[in-house]
Amino acid sequence: MPDPHSEVQAAVTLRVNGAEHTLSIDPRTTLLDLLRETLHLTGTKKGCDHGQCGACTIHVNGRRVNACLALAVAHDRDEIRTIEGLAEGDRLHPMQAAFLQKDAYQCGYCTAGQIMSAVALLDEPCGPEDADVRELMSGNICRCGAYANIVAAIQQVRGS
Amino acid sequence: MQGFAFQRAADAAAAIALGAGAGTAQQGARVRFLAGGTTLIDLMKLGVETPETVVDINHLGLDGIGRAADGGLAIGATARNSDLAHHPIVLAEYPALSQAILAGASTQLRNAATTAGNLLQRTRCMYFRDPASACNKRAPGSGCPAIGGAHRMLAILGTSEHCIASNPSDMAVAMLMHDAVVHVQGVGGARQVPLDDFFLLPGDRPERENVLEPGDLITEVTLPPAEPGARSCYLKLRDRVSYEFALVSAAVSATMAEGRIVTARFALGGVGTKPWRIPAAEAILAGQAPDAALFRRAADLALAGARPQRQNGFKLELARRCLVHALTQVTA
Numbered sequence: 338m339p340d341p342h343s344e345v346q347a348a349v350t351l352r353v354n355g356a357e358h359t360l361s362i363d364p365r366t367t368l369l370d371l372l373r374e375t376l377h378l379t380g381t382k383k384g385c386d387h388g389q390c391g392a393c394t395i396h397v398n399g400r401r402v403n404a405c406l407a408l409a410v411a412h413d414r415d416e417i418r419t420i421e422g423l424a425e426g427d428r429l430h431p432m433q434a435a436f437l438q439k440d441a442y443q444c445g446y447c448t449a450g451q452i453m454s455a456v457a458l459l460d461e462p463c464g465p466e467d468a469d470v471r472e473l474m475s476g477n478i479c480r481c482g483a484y485a486n487i488v489a490a491i492q493q494v495r496g497s
Numbered sequence: 498m499q500g501f502a503f504q505r506a507a508d509a510a511a512a513i514a515l516g517a518g519a520g521t522a523q524q525g526a527r528v529r530f531l532a533g534g535t536t537l538i539d540l541m542k543l544g545v546e547t548p549e550t551v552v553d554i555n556h557l558g559l560d561g562i563g564r565a566a567d568g569g570l571a572i573g574a575t576a577r578n579s580d581l582a583h584h585p586i587v588l589a590e591y592p593a594l595s596q597a598i599l600a601g602a603s604t605q606l607r608n609a610a611t612t613a614g615n616l617l618q619r620t621r622c623m624y625f626r627d628p629a630s631a632c633n634k635r636a637p638g639s640g641c642p643a644i645g646g647a648h649r650m651l652a653i654l655g656t657s658e659h660c661i662a663s664n665p666s667d668m669a670v671a672m673l674m675h676d677a678v679v680h681v682q683g684v685g686g687a688r689q690v691p692l693d694d695f696f697l698l699p700g701d702r703p704e705r706e707n708v709l710e711p712g713d714l715i716t717e718v719t720l721p722p723a724e725p726g727a728r729s730c731y732l733k734l735r736d737r738v739s740y741e742f743a744l745v746s747a748a749v750s751a752t753m754a755e756g757r758i759v760t761a762r763f764a765l766g767g768v769g770t771k772p773w774r775i776p777a778a779e780a781i782l783a784g785q786a787p788d789a790a791l792f793r794r795a796a797d798l799a800l801a802g803a804r805p806q807r808q809n810g811f812k813l814e815l816a817r818r819c820l821v822h823a824l825t826q827v828t829a
Contacts, residue, residue: 345500345501345502347503363500364500364501364502364503364551365498365500365501367538386542387539387542387543388535388539388605388606391603391605394605400579400608401604401605401608402605402608402609403535403605403606403609405538406534406535406538406539406606406609407534407538407609408503408531408534408538408551410503411503411531411534411553411555413505454604454605457604458604461604462583471739472739473604475603475739475740476602476603476604476605476606476740477603
């Protein structure tokens with residue numbers, strides 16, 4: 338966690354889910370901590386905090402990355418999308434709806450990261466098979482083991 | 498994480514000038530360049546990397562991928578691993594490089610990780626990553642608990658009594674097989690370093706991993722033109738089918754004529770303290786008909802001098818079989 342008493346501050350402007358935020362932050366702040374602790378967008382989850390579990394997956398300029406390994410100060414003016422930015426009002430993103438329909442979660446802690454990865458995957462080179470989806474989703478770990486239904490949800494959206 | 502000053506370099510010259518004050522470009526550097534951050538931020542959180550200044554080099558225009566002047570491939574230092582793996586020239590002419598990149602890490606990491614960052618990624622040796630442990634690479638002279646400790650994943654080639662840490666890169670193995678050249682700009686100007694010379698063996702100074710000096714900035718990596726008609730592949734063997742570092746891997750390429758091998762080249766990953774290539778082992782394949790016994794002799798030559806530890810002796814036979822299988826595939 339960033340030291341709240343640090344005197345070193347850096348200015349950064351972030352565009353998160355369409356809203357612009359100009360902030361003065363400790364340069365150590367990761368995008369993950371900034372989203373959760375400063376902007377109170379707590380849908381993005383902290384799992385391992387070392388780029389291994391995928392719970393913190395967000396989109397930066399349309400591509401999925403691990404928010405825990407990104408310094409916020411290095412993303413000045415970048416377009417950031419989090420799980421809170423997927424739905425349009427009460428209308429869920431098709432991937433969110435598919436996760437509900439296919440029961441693609443258990444405890445739900447990894448789900449935001451799974452869905453952000455799955456939405457990005459729709460625009461990535463990916464073969465048609467379940468195995469292709471599993472390979473491209475391997476950076477999102479699910480402790481509950483909901484993988485079978487996660488793949489089913491993604492395939493449903495890809496097929497529609 | 499230890500505090501640091503953040504600087505956004507205006508151009509390469511500014512980055513080099515800032516980097517020149519790093520004291521060393523190796524372990525203990527006081528200035529670090531930030532590209533994708535997937536290694537650096539991770540190690541800063543662990544307290545393994547403690548730079549006083551972090552210099553962002555993501556806006557220097559070093560992210561291009563295209564034809565080199567000689568018709569080969571020029572890969573910008575901050576080109577993302579994902580962009581390189583899916584680039585049309587790479588898919589058509591350097592498929593082993595694409596396969597190697599896609600066999601490593603996850604999509605999220607590949608979307609952030611860069612060419613130069615991948616080359617400079619640090620070992621996954623658990624003692625290196627844990628500041629509470631001794632480690633000659635992280636804290637020179639403190640000892641190597643991996644020797645006699647947990648070393649199943651670690652190197653069997655290029656080791657020393659001071660360090661047996663394996664190089665974890667897949668990308669670098671395919672680049673080495675393709676005779677990659679690292680382009681560096683530094684305080685004294687620009688220079689080009691063949692990738693095999695870029696990495697250093699640990700010897701008695703395992704904290705030194707490559708030839709970079711303070712201020713040195715990798716600007717691009719070039720590959721010579723791919724051999725016409727060559728078939729290549731990257732074969733990676735690991736504990737899980739995805740998202741895991743190699744136990745052993747092989748990047749191979751061969752050209753054939755009338756049922757015989759004209760040229761063959763290969764490099765091994767997961768076995769060495771650096772990506773491993775032995776040209777003398779490749780040379781015995783030229784002019785020969787593909788044959789498992791022949792490939793095994795080449796593997797024996799490539800692995801000569803291997804010094805396995807108690808837990809990783811299996812890598813020797815696994816590497817032989819990996820290489821034989823890959824050579825069989827590209828010469829079939």
